Amino acid sequence: MAPRTRRHGAAPGARGGSRRRRLPLRLLLPVLVLVALMAMLMLRGYVHSEILADHRVQPPAATDQVPQKILEGGPVIDTRAGRTESMSVPDHKLVLTFDDGPDPVWTPKVLDVLKEHHAHAVFFVTGTMASRYPDLVQRMVDEGHEVGLHTFNHPDLSYQSTSRIDWELSQNQLALTGAAGIRTSLFRPPYSSFADAMDNKSWPVTEYIGSRGYLTVVNNTDSEDWKRPGADEIIRRATPHGGKGAIVLMHDSGGDRHQTVQALDRFLPGLQEQGYEFDNLSEALDLPSAHSEVTGAGLWKAKAWVFLVQASEKVTDALVVGLAVIGTLVIGRFGLMLLLSFAHARKVRRRNFAWGPPVTRPVSVLVPAYNEAKCIENTVRSLMASDHPVEIIVVDDGSTDGTARIVEAMGLPGVRVIRQLNAGKPAALNRGLANASHDIVVMMDGDTVFEPSTVRELVQPFGDPKVGAVAGNAKVGNKDSLIGAWQHIEYVMGFNLDRRMYDVLGCMPTIPGAVGAFRRSALARIGGMSDDTLAEDTDVTMALHRDGWKVVYAEDARAWTEAPETVQQLWSQRYRWSYGTMQAIWKHRRAVVDRGPSGRFGRVGLPFVSLFMVVAPLLAPLIDIFLLYGIVFGPTEKTIGAWLGVLVLQAVCAAYAFRLDRERMTHLISLPLQQILYRQLMYVVLLQSWITALTGGRLRWQKLRRTGAVEAPGGIPTQRQRVMNEQQEPVR
């Protein structure tokens, strides 16, 4: 957001009454949103095996502890209830088994081929994949196949503790139940092969899994289709010899499986002709079905799990889109800013450049002041040193600290003090306008200090009769503290990049309250300052655009202002700006359908401003969320690289802005931290503004303001005092 300077006035105080009550909400809600997003990302990382994944595989071990009859027996191993038996598939029956699925691309094709040839098979699904593609699991069950467990995320179980094995099984069942409403009693260990490959490491696991009630299913023939040896080779390896029955290992997931599908399409009819039947395991062994239905709480828990995983997938997809959007916006905006500010600087710095004939006639300077006793003297003295003829009008907005008296006591010629009962900054400015003698009016804050040439530089653009208002270059005086340095960077970028860009595009959203100049006739046409919004400067600037006036930026009109010193102050300042900007955009929304200059502003300027000031900051934290996600789940280096890339781009822009403003670069060491923390601050502020806007904050605000006005004569409402006290020492 382009910086302005602090505003004063009655408006902010109005919020005070409800502020304490709302304070938790403004943090709670953004934090909840972020935590929810983070949780969704974690869930996604989890089911994508990006966390807790264990890719170790046990090397072959001795086999002396494995019972001989298991090593020599069939591929279906029953160690349930203390048994140690194995079973084989009868002759002329084949049980096709597909591991690691379901896969969104290949599983449907495998299912299609099986259906075409009226074959049944067994799918050993992983919990992660089943959670992500529950519909495919449901389809397997519907089409008469059996589903078995293949653990949740495919670790070598011989490395895992029994509690991890229990967890792998139950989590796998949970996913299966959520997908198809059933449980299964079939299990195939990851990285398994034939029964005679059981060894001292895997046998205890098999025994344990049997004790949990599962049949362990290994295989007789391994198609090794994951090596993609070609369909012929897959068929050759899968085919048993001499009409024997077999369990055939294939894969429907984990990469390109078109060879598997191709091979199946020939393998099935080929062996069916030889008299083979393709059954699922229970059919082949004539056992009761391995599936059992789940009802009640267990089913709902599983459904909830699958729903959450599905939601996390969708949320993540949306976030990725959001990230792409914000990435494009950020980078596009920086590119545009560099380009246009370069063009602007070139234009106004050309040797013979002039807005029009030099403006030398005197101008009126309005200084609205509310309790500025500490600063007002510096402010007025800086104006007296001006090298342009000025009439100074200090409008005291009901100060209680003797601001007006201080100015009067200075006894300066050409300085007028006007007192009014406290009525807010717009009213003070309007009163000043009514008393100004000249047709060009400069407006500034009571705590801002001008350079001698500021007024002259500020009013030169009025040589162009189409210019209705001019924005000056507000600079941070207290830039030595961390938060001051951040705002300094922000201001330098905001004034030297954003404002130049807006100038060129003809959609300057705001004349800063600290340093701006207006043509009185232009203000008269739009009815002067309005107190409809918290951001009267944005409001009036937009109104001028709609009335067809040009609003430009004068880079050499520098004004030194005091930036908030605490996060709390900064937050409330930005809240006023951000909410005020939203109010102003809403107030001028009809410009979108207007004709003429108003319509042009409404269709170009308004969307542009809305995009960058109201929408973009809401998406900005995504950058940091994905930074965290990328660092935790990988690819760590790429993530940090991309993030550093964005940072470098920002640094380049900032350095260019500093160069344009002839500022020392040392403050840029604060840039990395500024970029990280400011994004969060702006996000919180903006979300709070949205909440206020959507919950009818405006109504409450108006009502409270009236209360404030009633109290004003007797004493300033306390909350107002607090806000005003936030304004601090004079600039230098």
Place this chain on the structure above:
Amino acid sequence: MSTVPPPSDALSSPPPGTDDTIPPAPPVTAEPRKPVRDRYFDLLRAIALFRVVLYHLMGWAWLPVVFPSMGVMFALAGNLMARSLKRPAVQVVRSRTRRLLPPLWLLGAVGVTGMVAQGWGPDSEGHPGWWWFHLLYWIVPLSDPPFAEGLPGVHHILGEDWAAELGGPLWYIRAYLWYVLLSPFLLKALKALPWPTILSPVALAAALEFGWLHIPVARIDSAVTDFSTFGACWILGMAHQQGVLRRLPRYAVPSLAPFVAAFGLWYALTHGFEEGHDLDDIPFAQSLWSLATVALLLNISPSWTEWPRRLRRWDRLVTLLNSRAVTIYLWHNLCILVAATVWDDLWSIDTLADHEAWLLESPWPVLALAWALIAVCIVAFGWAEDLAAKRKPRLWPDGSVAARGGTGGRRRQG
């Protein structure tokens, strides 16, 4: 970090509180520029000390990350040293050394006697001459004081290999002594070239880490490594006192330190950071992390001349920890060992072992017990610190009226 790997890292605290910053016999009468204790520093020192004891008991790798006690302690000591060095260097070094050594001698008298009683002697290591020579390090610890290895312990009270536990933390005393001896030169260098001086230990740490520099002699290697690891903190403490930090823009340290710290942490995490192999075993990472966190803590440095209201209730505890920092540091490891041995002994009570096993497994009662023993040590051995400071010995110097004995006493206590 030292070659004699301390069973635990070793952290700890410093010395001598403070007071030789005050010229001897400070006038008790109100005087405008009497040095006032900075309670913020006192608080940091107390937290550091508490964390050292906690870490030596628990061994959590993340504790030194949360609060890098050693760096903080060295920085505070460096700060005081720089303050003292307004006086002639020889005098300051002598008074500092005098403050440091008597408590060590007391530990040595008790400890070495115990070791000898259990059979440690000139022939234990095969070089009687060296044994006698190394024993001198118990008197002037220019290198690590020697201790017996593999001692049997005392049944029911003292676990085996207790001398290693006793000797482990002494690297701190050795490093501290070297810093004191070098301080006059460091201060000169600091005044001439502030930032190169502050960063030179980190450069040295990098040189050792990446093998550009190799020191074959273990005793010298450990001394150089410790210097490189925490030297930047000591010098930073001096720089803080000299106003070097104040000359920077206020935004500089908080802008840069987080990235230095993050780099140090990243280096640690990519070089085998885990329980049992933490920052202390990765000196380069430790040097960066400590430098950055100490810089941040010094940058905050609010200079409390009196306690903020919320912390006031901790005043006496913090004062006590500060007054007896050396004693606590020297004896705490032994206290932990005794506490753990006694607590482990409870397993022999069957009812407890059968029904309250969780209690026996829990480290927290051991912590309480260890602190109780430390309190005993404060009473039994703390007087050595007063003696070293040429002060009337006190039993329990927590700054309360009884202990203070006069308005000036509180300021003077170390």
